[in-house]
Amino acid sequence: MATYRATEALPGGEPGPWGQAVEISYDQRDVLLYAVGIGTSDLRFVYERHPEFAVFPTFSIRWGGAGAPLDTSLVPNSPGPLNIDAERYLELLKPLPLSGSVFVRSRVVGIHPRGRGNGFVEYESNVTGADGDVYVKMVNGSFRRGVKELGDIEPFEGSGQTYSQKIAVPAREPDAAIAQWIPHNQAEIYRLSGDYNPLHIDPAAARFGGFREPILHGLCTFGHCAQLLLHILADGDPARFRKIKVRFSAPVYPRDELEVRAWHDDDGRAVFEATVEDRVVVSNAYFEYSA
Numbered sequence: 001m002a003t004y005r006a007t008e009a010l011p012g013g014e015p016g017p018w019g020q021a022v023e024i025s026y027d028q029r030d031v032l033l034y035a036v037g038i039g040t041s042d043l044r045f046v047y048e049r050h051p052e053f054a055v056f057p058t059f060s061i062r063w064g065g066a067g068a069p070l071d072t073s074l075v076p077n078s079p080g081p082l083n084i085d086a087e088r089y090l091e092l093l094k095p096l097p098l099s100g101s102v103f104v105r106s107r108v109v110g111i112h113p114r115g116r117g118n119g120f121v122e123y124e125s126n127v128t129g130a131d132g133d134v135y136v137k138m139v140n141g142s143f144r145r146g147v148k149e150l151g152d153i154e155p156f157e158g159s160g161q162t163y164s165q166k167i168a169v170p171a172r173e174p175d176a177a178i179a180q181w182i183p184h185n186q187a188e189i190y191r192l193s194g195d196y197n198p199l200h201i202d203p204a205a206a207r208f209g210g211f212r213e214p215i216l217h218g219l220c221t222f223g224h225c226a227q228l229l230l231h232i233l234a235d236g237d238p239a240r241f242r243k244i245k246v247r248f249s250a251p252v253y254p255r256d257e258l259e260v261r262a263w264h265d266d267d268g269r270a271v272f273e274a275t276v277e278d279r280v281v282v283s284n285a286y287f288e289y290s291a
Contacts, residue, residue: 016070027099060135061223062193081199085218089246090138092242103128110161122163141162174261175263178228178259180228216256221281242288245286247282
């Protein structure tokens with residue numbers, strides 16, 4: 001069994017050091033492919049000649065954690081099918097250019113035990129443009145569920161801080177709701193944005209990870225929630241997007257119908273959850289936008 005030594009990695013409860021900036025380049029095709037991969041048909045995001053063509057606000061989410069210093073002697077790597085997204089937060093400070101290069105700096109902020117034989121690692125990242133401005137702030141948490149098999153990580157004492165929080169939805173009918181069917185090939189499309197974890201395409205890898213069949217990427221579910229909420233709460237206007245935070249509670253499969261239900265919490269803020277039939281798949285979530 002593998003052992004975490006998290007208290008050595010982040011002594012005193014402080015975040016780890018920032019890593020070196022990672023330069024990431026993207027072009028128009030990447031922008032279009034991401035938008036199609038999260039299920040939007042809004043021409044502002046999928047048609048490059050639209051007069052209001054824009055990068056979808058959550059486009060940078062896959063860069064979370066890029067370049068973060070992570071000592072694998074202290075925090076073992078899990079193989080792809082055993083390493084899954086748990087929580088995500090994204091704040092858009094400035095719209096990304098339609099193409100070009102940005103720089104991502106990341107650090108580990110916390111390492112925590114979560115259930116038997118599992119670890120939870122949280123990262124903080126900033127996306128900066130060539131002009132030096134911060135465009136996006138992100139936090140991501142991922143489950144390390146084993147090194148050779150599910151749950152083979154020994155108990156450990158966590159360290160660092162956590163951005164995880166509990167957010168309850170009201171016990172009443174939602175103020176807004178929208179549903180979207182997930183096409184059978186959605187995972188195959190989304191993976192072309194660069195997330196090649198075999199968990200999302202290979203049946204054998206999915207079974208190794210504890211799932212009956214390949215599941216939708218958590219970040220694809222994240223993108224679906226973001227584009228559906230932007231549509232029903234902010235008329236699909238990317239300039240009104242501010243923040244989104246989610247916790248992935250259960251897997252989504254291709255061919256599922258994803259329903260997003262939102263409750264107004266304040267001006268420009270809604271708490272929400274996403275469900276598939278009778279199971280909650282996204283919880284402890286909120287969306288902020290310019291009212």
